[in-house]
Amino acid sequence: MHITIQPEIVSSLIITAFLCVLCVVLGKKVEQADPLGKPSYVVLAVESVLTMFQNFFHTIFPNQKMETRLSPYFSMLAVFIFLSNISGLFCLESPTSNFSITLTLALITFTMIQLTALKKKGTFKYIKELIWPPTNILSALAPLISLSMRIFGNIVSGSILMSLVYLATGYLSGLLFSFIPINIVAPFITPVLHAYFDVFAGFMQTFIFVTLSSVYISMEV
């Protein structure tokens, strides 16, 4: 039997463990905080991030019940995807550059869309609207492909471009400064590209993924 352990799976497990520990520690800190006193730096940071998420989801979801039920999941999803996208900066393989993981994230959204539609319309009407006219099957499957391919394509193309830039700068430094054994040109060029491809594109893709999933779900209600 041949088992391959993909490095993206390992790094996604590391990120998940890190998030679990972080959430437990921060939860303890917030519980112990004095609600009337001056908040400490950590508690203030957690509160402002949480308020940001609440304000954002308040503009998307149509009613209060959905907001309270779904916004914790989407907040955690946003944190996970953002950490995965920028994990290339911390010597981990970015989990979102593996299609299995993005497909899993999109499958969760897809299941939630279909379940919400099923709950809203009832079984008979749901099946009727799903299969007639037959193009509706395609439009039901479209979010699955487009959501997973969007984030995967962006992160993979970013990492391919970065490795090409590293190859080119390595060649250049070997040509110009052949007396130094390491790649000396790269530190002058790549930080800007890392800031764009990892941090900015990662943040934008997280924002778009979370916004589109929540909008798709709230369109069915």
Next chain:
Amino acid sequence: MTNEGLIAIAAAIAVCAGMFTALGEGLTASKAVEAVGRNPEAEDKIRLMMIVGCGITETVAIYGLLIAFILLFIF
């Protein structure tokens, strides 16, 4: 006989779907900027609509990318 050169050309043609997508997204963003200029207090709603519109427009480019990936890695 391998057709690697032809496959590479086909993948490049498939990615050309991004050309008009870029045009469409630019139009979306420019219209959103105009709308915010006319009506600054509706900025949150306009931003949300722009992101959704851009996302749906981008789907075409993503299908092109998907086809390019299939051509490169599966054939």
